[in-house]
Amino acid sequence: MLSQEDNELLCRVGPGTPMGTLLRRFxxxxxxxxxxxxxxxxxxxxxxxxxxxxxxxxxxxxxxxxxxxxxxxxxxxxxxxxxxxxxxxxxxxxxxxxxxxxxxxxxxxxxxxxxxxxxxxxxxxxxxxxxxxxxxxxxxxTPEMPGFEWTDLPDSHWVVTKLLYESNFVQAVEGEIDTVHLGFLHSNLDVDEKAKTATSWVGKYAYTPRWSNFHVKTTDYGIQIGAQKPVEEDSYYWRIAQWLTPYYTMIPRMPGTAVRVGMWVPMDDEHTWIMLVAYHTDRPPEPEENATQEVLMLQKTVDRKTWLPEARMENDFFIDRELQKTTSFSGIPRGFGRSQDAAMVESMGPITDRTHEHLGTTDRGIIGMRNHLLRAVKDLQEGIEPYAANNGRVYQVRSAAALLPRSVAFEDDPATRKELFVEPK
Ligand code: FES
Ligand SMILES: [Fe+2]
Missing domain, CATH: 2.102.10.10 (Rieske [2Fe-2S] iron-sulphur domain)
Structure with missing residues (x-):
């Protein structure tokens, strides 16, 4: 829950507003x-x-x-x-x-x-x-450019796309770092049954159990969000996301899969540009990879004049009640945009009223992100410039996922560290 005053501080981005002033430092x-x-x-x-x-x-x-x-x-x-x-x-x-x-x-x-x-x-x-x-x-x-890894890679190694959300940028970002919704919004009704015979980590652990214990760490660039699931007697499944000041996200990914960077840029208080990149450091992304597939689908289904996808609020994101009863948890079909995510984020209204929400333990990442942004806004009002704006190298991180013995923290596992941090050149 936030006070109305902090909600306004967080969401208003026009010239002269405190958040607008912070965002204009990057x-x-x-x-x-x-x-x-x-x-x-x-x-x-x-x-x-x-x-x-x-x-x-x-x-x-x-x-x-x-x-x-x-x-x-x-x-x-x-x-x-x-x-x-x-x-x-x-x-x-x-x-x-x-x-x-x-x-x-x-x-x-x-x-x-x-x-x-x-x-x-x-x-x-x-x-x-x-x-x-x-x-x-x-x-x-004038700040430093954020030192995102993909911006120095050959053009062949990344794919990029853009679309519009009809909501404020903060709730759009919150939708992306809220990794626990995978087990609900994006699941099918048979995921528990399928998990019994699945061989991939995602098939086995992403949906069962649905709850995760969230570990949030404040960093120079923003926050690192580790969602920890007790999956086997002796191991935890970790899904590690990043939020980077002021509106960048990296969702968890399996080792060796494409890194996906989300940019959630306010068009104004009530609309958000979303730019999505998927990249590999050493090769072009293949069309059949998950991250690439989403980018390619959005390139096809988003109207390049309005930047709205086919599925949007005015058509209820094509919700299919039969599908909801028989197959999919949400009943909102995929393949027409970021339909399941956008439906939830836009359904809150253009600027969600955070005075009425009830945050639980899986919202720790969201709380961490809001605190970080509000702190940065208030610091700037006192003359303290945002650190990340002038230290582009802090953006040299990635997301990750790992299956680790319970005795090992993911930060101490060399293979996970290799996934998480870009090696200095
Ligand atoms: S309005 Fe006169 S030149 Fe543009
Ligand atoms: Fe999602």
Whole structure:
């Protein structure tokens, strides 16, 4: 449970809000690189942290991310002409380059120097790892890029996709680090029966028992969440997730399987961009792997104009009551988006009222994440800058899963450590 005041602090992201100010201390994943496929391509609307922006790639291939509103009389630059290294407003022809400088003002006399006095907000961008990142904070505080492993790998080693959730980013993140819901929301009615003969860890242990003991550790980057299950007499099954400041997640994964990074970026208070990456360090992901399959399915089922998947609230995520009675715990079919997860997260309303919730022991990760974010917001209000923003190397971690003797903590197991930490180069 949170007070209404803390809930507001946690969720509001617009310019000038405490959380909005914190988020603007970090590089922000703004869009997919392939939304701007080449020089002078069509401009794209990008709403980010409650701000309406326009992205374009100029004649030299450089990306600009500028205010939606032309500084002349505020027409949208979405309609602009992307030509000769700048975006030209079609109302009176004012033209802006990727740095936000007005480079042409044909509606004023040739001798006028008015154009030299006019600028449009332009945020710096970096194109890395299939994502266009931007920095929306004070120039003198430009942070380090988060040192995510995949952003330095060859393009062939990762796949990436994007979609929209119609909810605030905090409850979307909470849905991803709440690893205990796997045994309910994502399960079938026969999982207990199947577990008896299953050979994989997931088949055997992911659903039975459903309860886990959550171990949460605060780190330099955020929190590490270890869900511990007593599965055999002498062993625990561990599923280890990461939450990285301010909205990145890594869900548990079996040794050797693709690492999946989730980016849950506020479009505004009530909508969240989700960018998902699956990668291997040493090879391209295969299409039939679980993590890759999800990305490929989303690439197919998400409308690239609205970024909404086929299954969404307006069609009740295609819930099938017969399926719910006979086969699947939720009755919400997979394969049309992140339907089961999105249904739960969006059904709470755009900003969930945390004054009415009742958190249990399996919500320790969620409590840890909220505390970390609220602490960072309050620290910044007192002038303490967020550590992770200026120490990109702290993002060099991964998620994991392990079956270990009860006497061994997962942090002490060399094989699990190898999965969890990127080796310094
Ligand atoms: S409104 Fe853009 S040039 Fe006039
Ligand atoms: Fe889920």
């Amino acid at each position: 590089w922000t994943p703004a869009m997919l690189s392939d939304e701007l496929p080449g020089p002078d391509c069509d401009p794209v609307r990008v709403r980010l942290l409650g701000e309406d922006l326009i992205a374009f790639r100029d004649t030299n291939g450089n990306v600009g991310l500028i205010d939606n509103y032309c500084p002349h009389r505020r027409a949208s630059l979405f309609f602009g002409r992307n030509e000769e290294c700048g975006l030209r407003c079609v109302y009176h022809g004012w033209k802006f380059d990727v740095n936000g400088d007005c480079v042409d003002m044909p509606s004023e006399p040739a001798e006028s120097n008015f154009k030299d006095k006019v600028h449009i907000t332009a945020y710096p961008v970096l194109d890395k790892g299939g994502i266009i990142w931007t920095y929306m904070g004070p120039k003198e505080l």
